[in-house]
Every structure is written in structure tokens, then in C-alpha cells.
Amino acid sequence: MSRPASVRANLHQPQHAIIYYYCDYSDPKTLEAPNIIGALIQQLLLSKAVTEEIGLRIEQVCGLGLREPSEEDLSAILDLVVKMYSTIFIIIDGLDECPTEDQAMALSLVTHLSESEDPSIKVLLFSREEAKIAAACSVFPRLPITTPSVRADVAAFVEEVVSSKVLSGELKIKDPELQRTVISTLIDGAQGMFLWVRFQLEDLCEAASDIEIRATLQHLPNGLTETYTRITEKIRRSLVRWEMAIKVFKWVIFARRPLSKDELAEAIAFNSSDTTWDEAKIPDSLRAVRSCGNLIILDEIDDTVQLAHHTVRQYLLSPDSPCVSLTEVQAEIEIGVTCVTYLSFSDFERQVTEYKGKTEDIGLLQKAVMERMPATTDLGPLSTATWKAFRKLKSPVVPKVKIIKPYQEKRETSPNLQDKYRLLDYAVAYWPSHTSQFSAAQSSIWERFRDLSLGKPVGFDIRPWDGTQCNLEFPHMAMFRWAARNGHEPFLELLLKATKRGTEEIFQHYYRAVSSAPYTRSARRLCGETTPSRTISGGRGRAYVVLVWLCWAWRGGDGVGF
Numbered sequence: 001m002s003r004p005a006s007v008r009a010n011l012h013q014p015q016h017a018i019i020y021y022y023c024d025y026s027d028p029k030t031l032e033a034p035n036i037i038g039a040l041i042q043q044l045l046l047s048k049a050v051t052e053e054i055g056l057r058i059e060q061v062c063g064l065g066l067r068e069p070s071e072e073d074l075s076a077i078l079d080l081v082v083k084m085y086s087t088i089f090i091i092i093d094g095l096d097e098c099p100t101e102d103q104a105m106a107l108s109l110v111t112h113l114s115e116s117e118d119p120s121i122k123v124l125l126f127s128r129e130e131a132k133i134a135a136a137c138s139v140f141p142r143l144p145i146t147t148p149s150v151r152a153d154v155a156a157f158v159e160e161v162v163s164s165k166v167l168s169g170e171l172k173i174k175d176p177e178l179q180r181t182v183i184s185t186l187i188d189g190a191q192g193m194f195l196w197v198r199f200q201l202e203d204l205c206e207a208a209s210d211i212e213i214r215a216t217l218q219h220l221p222n223g224l225t226e227t228y229t230r231i232t233e234k235i236r237r238s239l240v241r242w243e244m245a246i247k248v249f250k251w252v253i254f255a256r257r258p259l260s261k262d263e264l265a266e267a268i269a270f271n272s273s274d275t276t277w278d279e280a281k282i283p284d285s286l287r288a289v290r291s292c293g294n295l296i297i298l299d300e301i302d303d304t305v306q307l308a309h310h311t312v313r314q315y316l317l318s319p320d321s322p323c324v325s326l327t328e329v330q331a332e333i334e335i336g337v338t339c340v341t342y343l344s345f346s347d348f349e350r351q352v353t354e355y356k357g358k359t360e361d362i363g364l365l366q367k368a369v370m371e372r373m374p375a376t377t378d379l380g381p382l383s384t385a386t387w388k389a390f391r392k393l394k395s396p397v398v399p400k401v402k403i404i405k406p407y408q409e410k411r412e413t414s415p416n417l418q419d420k421y422r423l424l425d426y427a428v429a430y431w432p433s434h435t436s437q438f439s440a441a442q443s444s445i446w447e448r449f450r451d452l453s454l455g456k457p458v459g460f461d462i463r464p465w466d467g468t469q470c471n472l473e474f475p476h477m478a479m480f481r482w483a484a485r486n487g488h489e490p491f492l493e494l495l496l497k498a499t500k501r502g503t504e505e506i507f508q509h510y511y512r513a514v515s516s517a518p519y520t521r522s523a524r525r526l527c528g529e530t531t532p533s534r535t536i537s538g539g540r541g542r543a544y545v546v547l548v549w550l551c552w553a554w555r556g557g558d559g560v561g562f
Helices: 005-011 033-045 052-064 071-082 100-114 131-136 147-168 178-190 195-207 210-218 223-235 241-255 261-268 285-290 309-314 328-343 363-375 378-390 417-420 424-434 443-453 477-485 489-496 504-514 520-527 542-558
Strands: 016-022 085-093 121-126 296-298 302-306 352-354 405-406
Touching: 016 033, 016 309, 033 071, 033 100, 052 071, 052 131, 071 100, 085 100, 100 121, 100 131, 131 302, 147 195, 178 195, 178 210, 178 405, 178 504, 195 210, 195 223, 223 309, 241 261, 241 296, 241 302, 261 285, 261 302, 261 328, 261 424, 285 296, 302 309, 302 405, 328 424, 328 542, 417 424, 443 489
Parallel strands: 016 085, 085 121
Antiparallel strands: 296 302, 352 405
């Protein structure tokens, strides 16, 4: 029996496993190292019962779902899980499409797994020939795929596709000899690139006569970069088309997940001056896709809009690209503006009622926190110092606090809303992520962003911390936790501006308490590298400020939580 047959037979035995992962450039989440490791763990556990050791480890690093595990935590879990098998085959495709940092983590993991003897782990990695990947895999056997080795495959592909397009009438050729010329010219110019062939065929199908086809064949672009340049030059001939294409490129490249064509149409329709949803502003979704030439494609299986290839992204974001305004920071801000504008539409507003329960001054919050935290939290040396200083504070005199409470605590978007407002689900899920570059200087959107962040009532749950149990006398603690955990500086800036003036001395004190340990760059940016000199405005009092610092200390890994 041959070795491949033996491998196939062994895969049916429970002590063997074959798992795979595909890095899909159109879905940014699939390019992140934690998701690669997590997917491998998940596949291995599908056919095995989770042992007590693994269960406890998962609970420890995930904090019952309240904490996001690090790459190191996931790698440690994977080391435990692989021991449940005697032989494992791992296939990873498209690693070259991952960002540099995630790529390095994945390569480190591959190297580590390949060195395992018990169990025996075999890894098959598919990637373009890139220097860092080649260096990391230099000690392993490699099978390079060169242009000569795929020429026969390219030739078969070209002959099949050209014949198909001629038969369907997409490619109109009168002279049979010209069809043979098209095939031979495309095979010679492809240099092993199937994608290059597809782009040139699209141009040839636009030719209206045999003469135009011959002229196109005489001026075929050399490689993908020149191909992309020609396509963008053609789009730019129409200013309206180019402006639409830039919006589409921005959303397709920087969206957190692939968008459907209907989501995309709404995404490019509205701007910061809009206050209501207006169907008349939404362009035809197929026209929006076609505005980008062949650089954007529509997946007929799941109806999502994607780049034709990951090299399109590289080209559009390169310094030589005509899309000079398409930078990551600017795109994030513009997408964030669209999401905040969309969620601020009057279509989604609902009534609120004033909460009539008993109100207390902020000193009771300080007392409650002091009584509760030492019994429930391992503070660690740094946070213990902060804690002792906190206990010495006296409650400031502050006005009574009134709470505005919605009729309903939490509500998800309904199917009826989703059918009409196609971008709603995306905006709800990702507006916090896209607003991480916001600043108060953006006066046109900052007020809406503040209202949305601090509790503007709508008919469904829009904030990731909504639904978290929270003391009504301190309604923004959940927001503190989320902002600190995710390093979201604009959220922290909003909350700092909601605190009481005259707390410079307190800030100096707590800065000294936490300055010797790692804490988020959010704290450094908001409070300065050497002294927290920013004056805090608002009306929440000293306890509020103290909890900000404790939250930052917790973010830095000291174990403090609320």
C-alpha cells in the first residue's frame, strides 16, 4: 500500500487528525494570529472530549468569556490539546496575506509544532515566496512553484476560458485564426499568473471588432501592477465614477468583515450632514461594484463584495497609487463618521423616562468599592499602593445625581429593521472599533459621538458594554472597563471630561502610584509622559478619577477588575 493511502486510512482512527486553515484576504479577522490558533484548537476538540486540565486552562485564560486570551495563552492551550492525538496533519494556506506581526507569530507556532515528536505533527504551508517566510522555513523541505512548472496549467486555463467566452458571445471574434492568436498571446504574457489572464480577457471582451482585439493584444500590460494602473486610469476618466470608486475601495479594504452589496451601497451613500435615512441617496449596488472596474468582485455564493486579489489592496495603498487619499487613518475616521452618523439617525430614536429612585452622593460609591474590592480581587503590589491611597481620600461634596433610564434595558435590532436598514448591523457591531482615531477637534462629529457613547437612547443595544450589570449611581463603569481593555482613547477622553475640576493633586498622587508599571498608551497620551497635567472638567468627583486610574492599572496586567 502506498504512503498516501496509508495516511488516508489512518485518518479514520480517533488518535489521528487532519486540520486546516485558510487566510482569506477579504476577511481581516482570518488574518489574525489568535484566530488562526483558535481555529486549530477548535477543530482538534470537535472529535474529543475536553479534559479537566484543558477546561481549567481555558477558563483561566478566558476569564469565563470576560477576557480575550493572548497568543501565548492560546499557544499553551494548543500544546495541551495536541497531546490528545498521536499524529496530526496541519494545512495552512495563504499565510503571506497576513500582516507582518501575525505572520511572525504564526510562523513561530509552525516551527514549534513541527519540532514535536509526541505527538507527530506534520505541517503543510502554502505561501508566496516572501523573504521572511522563506527564512523561517529554510530548514524544512520546500517545493517551489515556478512559471515553467505551471505553464501547462495556464495554457489549459486560457484555452478553456477563451473558447467558453467565444461560445457565449462575450468575446466576439470573426477570424478563427485570431482566436488562436489570443490564446497564444495570453499564455506567453501570463508568466504563470492566472489572475493576469482574467483581467486581460475582460478588456478583450470590450473590444467591438477584430481590429480592436488585435490592437489590445499589441499593448497588453506587463504584470499586475501595470494592469491595475490601466484600470484605475480608465476609472478616473469620469470624476463621478472615480469618487464612487474611492468610497468603495475604502470600505472594502478597511471594513472589519466582508460587506454585502446592499450594505456597501448604504455605506457609500451617506455623509456627516445627514440626519435621517433617505432611500433616494442610496446608489444601485451593482453599479457601485462596477464603478471599480474589475478590481472589485461580487461573490455570487454569499453576495459579498471583495477585492479581486490581495495584490489589489497592496497596489491601492502603495505610494505610487492614484488613490493618494486612501490612507488607513483617514479611512478609519471616515468609516467611523459614517457609522456614528448612521446610528444617530432620527429613525432609531426612542423615548426615555427619568429614573425616580433614591439618589446618593458619590461618597457612597467610594465606600462600596473600598468594602468590596479587597475581598474579591488580588490587587498585586502596585495596585495595593493605589488602593491604600484611595482609602485615605475623603468624599468630595457633589450634587445629587439623577439617572435617566430607558424603558427597556436591552434590545437587539429586529429583522424588520435589518431588512430596511442594511448597514445597521455592521454599524452597531463595529462603530467603536472605527472611532478609535476620533478627537475633539473633529467638531462636526464629536457631539454625535459623545451622545452615542454616553447613553443616547435608541430602540436597540448599540454599545458593546450595554447589558453589563452596573450600579445606577455610576452608570459609566462598564464603559470605563471596555475602553481601558481595548485602549480606546476617545472613549477615555469623553469620560475624563465628565469628571470634576480641581483634581490636579489627586492625579499627581495616582500617577506616582502607577507610573512604575506598564499601563496603556491611552493614559500616557491623555495625561502626559511625565505628569498627568490635564485639567479634568465635568461633575463626577474624585472617586470617578480614581477609578479611571484603577482601570488603567488593570489594563496593564495588575489583575485589578470591577
